Structures are given as structure tokens and as C-alpha cells.
Amino acid sequence: MDHKLDSTADAIAVSLRELIATGELEDGARLVERELADRFGVSRVPMREAIQKLEGEGLVELMRNRGAVVRTLTESDLNEIYGLRILLEGDAIFHAVKCMDNETLSRAELVHRLLGDADTPQRQGELNREFHELLYRPCANGRQLKAIRELRAQVERYERLQNTLLADTPVFQDEHLKILEACEAGNARLARSMTVEHLASAKRIVLQLVQAE
Known part of the structure; x- marks a missing residue:
């Protein structure tokens, strides 16, 4: 029961x-x-x-x-959330790169291509999540992955409302490609650096949205 x-x-x-x-x-x-x-x-x-x-x-x-x-998120909330995301996601991909296999990289490449062709914010959001989760999963830290998902969920509603976050696909696709290439090269430090840069870009857009309301 x-x-x-x-x-x-x-x-x-x-x-x-x-x-x-x-x-x-x-x-x-x-x-x-x-x-x-x-x-x-x-x-x-x-x-x-x-x-x-x-x-x-x-x-x-x-x-x-x-x-x-x-819950209504303030600028302070968003700064805290993205600060944690940068730490957790940067660390996750750093450790994941060392355990990443060819199947994971091939799937991430496919999702990356599909994201470039996605024509709705909802589909873009789904593929964006899948891309990052594929690359983080090999870190094999279940608690860390759960925390990453929960933090992302807290700001996701702002990301979907701000079409430029995912609709401006070329910018984010370029950032995704840099992350993917670092993973393919087995360069954990570069993958972490590119992930941090990608999250910083997202943070700027979400903060602009909240400040404009």
C-alpha cells in the first residue's frame, strides 16, 4: 500500500x-x-x-x-544555483571523461546533431538535457547526478521561457561541440573548462530574463 x-x-x-x-x-x-x-x-x-x-x-x-x-527565484537564488551547477557539472564531466566509451561519445554526437535540427523549444530542451546527461553519467556518482538534475529543474522554467537560450542554437551548438571535442580527445581539464563556460553563458541569459521582469 x-x-x-x-x-x-x-x-x-x-x-x-x-x-x-x-x-x-x-x-x-x-x-x-x-x-x-x-x-x-x-x-x-x-x-x-x-x-x-x-x-x-x-x-x-x-x-x-x-x-x-x-517558488520565485531571485538573482541571489540564481547566482547560488549556477554557482553549484558550475562546481558539480564541471567536476562530473572531469571525472566522466576518464571513463567515457565510444558508445557514449557516438550517442552524444547523434544527440548534438539532432539538437541542431530541433524546431521547438520543448524538443530543444529535451535534447539539451540528454546531451549533458550522456556526458556526465560516466562519472558514476549517483548523488552528484541527482543534485545536478534537481538544480537544473529549478531554473529550467526560465530557460524555456527565454527562447534565445536554446533557440539561438548556433551559439549553444558551438559550445556543445567544444565540450564534445574535448571529451573525444580525452582532455578532462578542457572538457571541464568548456562546460563551465557554457553554464556561464546560460546564467547570463537567465539573469537577463529575471532582471527584465
Whole structure:
């Protein structure tokens, strides 16, 4: 019974993350348990658990007299998040390069080409995540990879709203290519440096979006 509850809450959490990432649930939007439970056709217990999961990931916060709301990130939040992403992702790819096989590199090359041809922000976002996850996965540090995914999810809704982050494909494709070439050359230091530079570019665009609101 408990396992079933966990599975339901996990599935709901996935759906809520997507609603936040696409902007359907905007910054400051209230997550009313009763209304969301009716929408998903579940009881309020797994819905409450799903919201708690998102709170733990930093996507949702509990506010007095308002209940659970989608967290609004400040410039300070973004500086902290990207600071951690740079540390974690730079370290992940540094160690991953040493364990990367030809199959991983071939898959990353394919995803890189597909990303260049993607014609919607959603598809671009999916391929962008897949590209980075392929290159980080060989580091084999499950906790580190989980933290990277959670930090990315916290800012992803800003990235999808700011079309230039992925729609300006040539710039990001150039950066991806430099990362990929460093991996293919087995140059862990260069791969880390190019990843840090890539994240710094993304940070500048996301900060510009938040500052303009």
C-alpha cells in the first residue's frame, strides 16, 4: 500500500515539474491540493506528498496564509544555483571523461546533431538535457547526478521561457561541440573548462530574463 502511494506521488511530482517547467504553473502560483487532486484524479494524500517532494527540490515553497506556491527565484537564488551547477557539472564531466566509451561519445554526437535540427523549444530542451546527461553519467556518482538534475529543474522554467537560450542554437551548438571535442580527445581539464563556460553563458541569459521582469 505504501509502495503504491509512493509510486502515485512520484508520478504526480513528474507531472507537476513539467507544468512548472513549461510555465503553465507560473512563479507564485498556488498549488491547491484539492483542485490538483481533482485534476489528476487522485486523493489529497499522494498530492500532498508530491508537493512535499517538490518543496524538497526547491521548486515549491510554503508561505504563511497562502500554502504551497511555485517558488520565485531571485538573482541571489540564481547566482547560488549556477554557482553549484558550475562546481558539480564541471567536476562530473572531469571525472566522466576518464571513463567515457565510444558508445557514449557516438550517442552524444547523434544527440548534438539532432539538437541542431530541433524546431521547438520543448524538443530543444529535451535534447539539451540528454546531451549533458550522456556526458556526465560516466562519472558514476549517483548523488552528484541527482543534485545536478534537481538544480537544473529549478531554473529550467526560465530557460524555456527565454527562447534565445536554446533557440539561438548556433551559439549553444558551438559550445556543445567544444565540450564534445574535448571529451573525444580525452582532455578532462578542457572538457571541464568548456562546460563551465557554457553554464556561464546560460546564467547570463537567465539573469537577463529575471532582471527584465
